[in-house]
Amino acid sequence: MSYTIYHNLMINKDVESVFKAVTDPEQLINWWPLKCTGKPKINEVYNYNFTDxxxxxxxxxxxxxxQIHFKMTDSDEDWNPTKFGYELEEKEDGTYLRFFHKDWPECNDHFKHSSFCWALLLNGLKDYLEKGIIIPFESRA
Incomplete structure (x- = not known):
């Protein structure tokens, strides 16, 4: 058995802007990692840096x-077997984002903490896109 985190939210921006915010390293660093490299192409390797x-x-x-789906390749023990992704649907008033983080081996404290952090980070993504708010890296989940 494996476990999955799900979060869905409406973002009042067009689908192209949301897609770019979850794929472009220059935008990703405004709401999630400290540093990031990669290109949105099949089999491209992304590097997310939170600390050295x-x-x-x-x-x-x-x-x-x-949609964009990521497979973890070099993380910690709980995250290594997991995949996460964003599925986007254009709506009249913006973009409906469906987020998943699946294949967690246990419903342990790390899983629960990650679910909470994802909710905060996705809210940060929404604020970044809708209001231009960039939360300093040290204050992110």
């Missing part, structure tokens, strides 16, 4: 402006 000690990679699968 915690620095992991993901491989991308995507459909332009519709």
């Amino acid at each position: 000690k915690y620095n992991w990679f993901a491989i991308v699968n995507l459909i332009e402006d519709k």
